[in-house]
Amino acid sequence: MARRAPRAAIDPDRTKPWLRRAWPLVKAHRGLLVTSLLLSFVGLIVQVQIPNLVRVGIDRAVVDQTARLSTYVGWIVALALAQGVINYLARLYLLRTAYEMEYDLRNIVYAHLARLSFSFYDRVQSGELMSRSSSDIRAVQMYLSFGPSILVQCTIALVAFVLMLSINVPLAIVAMITMPVIGILGVTMRKAVFPVSWMIQARLAELATVVDENIQGVRVVKAFAAEGRQVRALAASADRVRWAYLQDARIRSRWSPLLDNLPRLGLALVLLIGGMMAIRGQTTVGTIVAFNSYVLMLQPPFRMLGMMIMMGQRASASARRIYQILDTRSDVTDPPQPRRGRVRGDLRFTGVRFAYPDGTVALTGLDLHVRPGETVAVVGATGSGKSTLGRLIARFYDVTSGSITIDGHDIRTLALADLRDQVGIVPDEPFLFSLSIHDNIAYGRPAASRADVMAAAQAAGADGFVRELPDGYDTVVGERGYTLSGGQRQRIAIARALLVNPPVLVLDDATSAIDVHVEQRIHAGLRTAMAGRTTVIVAHRLSTIGLADRVVLMERGRVVASGAHADLLAGEPRYAAVLAAQNEPADGADALEESR
Structure with a gap:
C-alpha cells in the first residue's frame, strides 16, 4: 500500500x-x-x-x-x-x-x-x-x-x-x-x-x-x-x-x-x-x-x-x-540549488577543523587528498579523528571550518541524497534490521535481484555462512542482528554497501570483528570490489592495511605522515608505535605480505 x-x-x-x-x-x-x-x-x-x-x-x-x-x-x-x-x-x-x-x-x-x-x-x-x-x-x-x-x-x-x-x-x-x-x-x-x-x-x-x-x-x-x-x-x-x-x-x-x-x-x-x-x-x-x-x-x-x-x-x-x-532545525541541509550527478571520487580535505556538538575537537587543520580509485588506509591512536573522516565525507556533520570537496566541488553544494547515495559507509558496529538477510543486504537497493545480492555477499565473504543458515538468504535476523556473530554482521554490512556500488567507500574498521584468517580470505573479493573505487579504510590490523595503496598516519586530528607501509614502518617511529600499541607486530612484514 x-x-x-x-x-x-x-x-x-x-x-x-x-x-x-x-x-x-x-x-x-x-x-x-x-x-x-x-x-x-x-x-x-x-x-x-x-x-x-x-x-x-x-x-x-x-x-x-x-x-x-x-x-x-x-x-x-x-x-x-x-x-x-x-x-x-x-x-x-x-x-x-x-x-x-x-x-x-x-x-x-x-x-x-x-x-x-x-x-x-x-x-x-x-x-x-x-x-x-x-x-x-x-x-x-x-x-x-x-x-x-x-x-x-x-x-x-x-x-x-x-x-x-x-x-x-x-x-x-x-x-x-x-x-x-x-x-x-x-x-x-x-x-x-x-x-x-x-x-x-x-x-x-x-x-x-x-x-x-x-x-x-x-x-x-x-x-x-x-x-x-x-x-x-x-x-x-x-x-x-x-x-x-x-x-x-x-x-x-x-x-x-x-x-x-x-x-x-x-x-x-x-x-x-x-x-x-x-x-x-x-x-x-x-x-x-x-x-x-x-x-x-x-x-x-x-x-x-x-x-x-x-x-x-x-x-x-x-x-x-x-x-x-x-522547531529544531537540522545543522545539515540541502543547498538552495544543489549540484547533482555521478562523482568520480577525487576526495580532498583542506584545512578541515571539526568539533562535535559537545565541544570535543576531533580534527584540527586536516589536509588530505585521495585520488579517484585510490585506496587509503587511515591509521592512528584512539581519539586521533580517524572515524570522523567518514562521517564528514557523507555530511553526517558539517565541518567547523575548512572544506571537503569531491571532484573539486564542496560537498555542501551537493544534494544530500545524491551524496549519501555515492558514499558508502560500513561502520565498525553495523546495525541490521529485523528483516531477512536478503532485505538487509538490499537495504540500499530494495529492487536488487537475488543474484546481485549474492554477488555482493560473495565479495564481502558472507555467502558461505549465509548458505549454511536454515533459510539461507531468507533467514530473518534477530533485533539489531544479534542472532549473528559480530563478524557475520560486519560482512553483511560490507555486502550492503557494495551492492549500492558507490564511487566512494569508507570502511570504518569494518573487519575488526572478523577472524584474521577469515579476513584474509575475503580480501580478494574486497580488492575486486574496490578496484576503480575511491576507498578510505580506517585500519588497525596490518592485514587490513595491506588492502591500501597508501597509508596515512593521523595524530591529534591531523595527518602527520603519508606513504607506503614499509616506508612509514622504516622511517616514522610514531607509525611503528601506533601499530605496536594496537597489539600488532611492528615488524609484521610477513603478515602484510600474506594479506597481499
Whole structure:
C-alpha cells in the first residue's frame, strides 16, 4: 500500500498558541470533522425533543386524557431509533477523523526526525523521542478530534435552555443557575492541571528512556548481573511517574466532584421550586418531569467538559514537547540549488577543523587528498579523528571550518541524497534490521535481484555462512542482528554497501570483528570490489592495511605522515608505535605480505 503524504503541516510560527499552530492539521480534515459535528448536533436536537414529548404526553394523555398515550410512545421510540443511527454515523466519522489526524501527525514528526542531523541524536535520548512520537501524539490527537465533539455535546445545554425558556422561564432560570459556577470552576481547574500535565509527560518520557536502554542493553545488563540494580532504577523512575499521577488525581478529586454534582443541585432546585409551582397551579407535572430530564441530560456534557479541560492541558503540554522537535532545525541541509550527478571520487580535505556538538575537537587543520580509485588506509591512536573522516565525507556533520570537496566541488553544494547515495559507509558496529538477510543486504537497493545480492555477499565473504543458515538468504535476523556473530554482521554490512556500488567507500574498521584468517580470505573479493573505487579504510590490523595503496598516519586530528607501509614502518617511529600499541607486530612484514 502506497504511503499517503500528510495533508497539512504544523504552523512554523512559534509565537502562536499551540492550538493555532495545529489548526492547519485540523483544517485539512475539516470535511470528516464537520460532518461528524453536524451529525452530533442533529442527534442532540433529536435528544432534547424526547423530554418535551414526555411532558406533552403526561399532561395530555395521562393527566388531561385528551390524547392517546400510544401516539407519544411511538414518537419517542422513533426519535430514539433515529438518534441511535445518527450517533452511530457521528461516532464513525469522528473516529475516522481522529485516526487520520494521528496518521498525519505521526508522519510529520517522523519525517522531521529523519531530516535532523546526527548532532540532534547525539544529545537527545531515544526513549524521549519514542515518548513524544507515541503518547504525546496520542494526547494531541485526542484533543483535536474529541475536543470539538465534546463542545458540541455541551451545546445541548444551550438547546435545552432555549426549550426550557419556551416552556417555563422562571423554572428554566432555576435549572441553569449553577452553570456559571461550573464555568468558573473549570477555568480554575485548568490552571491547576497544566503544570502537572507537563510533569506527567516529561516523566513518562524518562521512564520510556530507562525501558529502552534496558532493552537495547539487555546483554550488558545480564553480563554484569545488574538486573536488580536496573529494576530499582526502573522502580525509581516509575515512582516519579506515580507521584505525578497522584498529584493529577488529587486535583481531579478536588474539582471533579464539584463539576459533577453542581448539576444535581440544579435538579434539587427544580424539584423544590417546580413542586411549589405545581402546587400553586403555575406549572404542570409533565413540565417538572421534563425539566428533571433536561437537568439530568446536562450532567454528562458538563462531566465531559471537565474531562475536556484535563485533555486540553495534557494536549497543551504534549504539543509543546512535540513542537520542541519540530522547531529544531537540522545543522545539515540541502543547498538552495544543489549540484547533482555521478562523482568520480577525487576526495580532498583542506584545512578541515571539526568539533562535535559537545565541544570535543576531533580534527584540527586536516589536509588530505585521495585520488579517484585510490585506496587509503587511515591509521592512528584512539581519539586521533580517524572515524570522523567518514562521517564528514557523507555530511553526517558539517565541518567547523575548512572544506571537503569531491571532484573539486564542496560537498555542501551537493544534494544530500545524491551524496549519501555515492558514499558508502560500513561502520565498525553495523546495525541490521529485523528483516531477512536478503532485505538487509538490499537495504540500499530494495529492487536488487537475488543474484546481485549474492554477488555482493560473495565479495564481502558472507555467502558461505549465509548458505549454511536454515533459510539461507531468507533467514530473518534477530533485533539489531544479534542472532549473528559480530563478524557475520560486519560482512553483511560490507555486502550492503557494495551492492549500492558507490564511487566512494569508507570502511570504518569494518573487519575488526572478523577472524584474521577469515579476513584474509575475503580480501580478494574486497580488492575486486574496490578496484576503480575511491576507498578510505580506517585500519588497525596490518592485514587490513595491506588492502591500501597508501597509508596515512593521523595524530591529534591531523595527518602527520603519508606513504607506503614499509616506508612509514622504516622511517616514522610514531607509525611503528601506533601499530605496536594496537597489539600488532611492528615488524609484521610477513603478515602484510600474506594479506597481499
